[in-house]
Amino acid sequence: MAITAELVKELRSRTGAGMMECKRALTEVDGDMEAAVEQLRKKGAAHADKKSGRIAAEGVIVALISDDKKTGVLVEVNCETDFVAKDENFSSYTQAIAKTILSQRPTSVDELAGMALSGSDISVEEARRDLITQIGENINVRRFHILGARSNGKLSAYVHGNRIGVIVDSSGGRNELGKDIAMHVAASHPLYLSKQKVPEAVLAKEREIFSAQAGESGKPANIVEKIAEGKLQKYLNEVTLLGQPFVKDIEQTVAKLLKSEDAEIHDFVRFEVGEGLERRTDDFVAEVMAQAKGA
Secondary structure (H helix, E strand, O other), X not given: OOOOHHHHHHHHHHHOOOHHHHXXXXXXXXXXXXXXXXXXXXXXXXXXXXXXXXXXXXXXXXXXXXXXXXXXEEEEEEEOOHHHHXXXXXXXXXXXXXXXXXXXXXXXXXXXXXXXXXXXXXXXXXXHHHHXXXXXXXXXXXXXXXXXXXXXXXXXXXXEOOOEEEEEEEEOOOOOHHHHHHHHHHHHOOOEOOHHHOOHHHHHHHHHHHHHHHHOOOOOHHHHHHHHHHHHHXXXXXXXXXXXXXXXXXXXXXXXXXXXXXXXXXXXXXXXXXXXXXXXXXXXXXXXXXXXXXX
């Protein structure tokens, strides 16, 4: 059977494989389109397996909130280079993953992999392998978080440059308050909501460190204790959302802002691309803070 340009084009459109690969596959199966698709997908799976060991620390964060503002999804999908992170096909895949998580509510990345990808007739894992073949880089769905709002709360999201994503559950206050707090979380990276949410083990460890530091002053024990406690309170203000100065008005803390608007923050989640995988040289925190102050 003659392998026409139209056949090659159709196969390439369906698989994303290179033109010569498509022509070769069609020639080997005498123009049988379905057999050619199957052959290329098998080869693609093999290529994907070879790439699976390569470091993928770039990527994007996607935030998606349900229409009723009661359920939100934050997901990190990694690739190897910033160039691919901006690719339209990669972006479409990540958006579809967020929709899949929001609609099907998986409990783990492994469970998600076997689910049908939103808007597709193949699984999340099959789509991932196909995309690896098409793009030529390792791609991983690293993590996701599903956040549900309190009964009186509503969710707000903020994504900075597709690299930092935040979802906040808030109640009360003006309409834009939730987004403002989400922007603050993106910039200031609080570890906990409030002092009450800091684990006892963390408090004990920090208190021990500050006590040792204060003890080197040679001052009386009661003074050392006060110095250590002061250092601990300063630390707690730095790592808790409510204790931090609000990025758009550093003269007041987030707690004071919320009180002035009769509002409350119930919970938040923050993802940054590559956290714990690879240290970045870009100062994204400073960039977000500069944007927040100018907003």
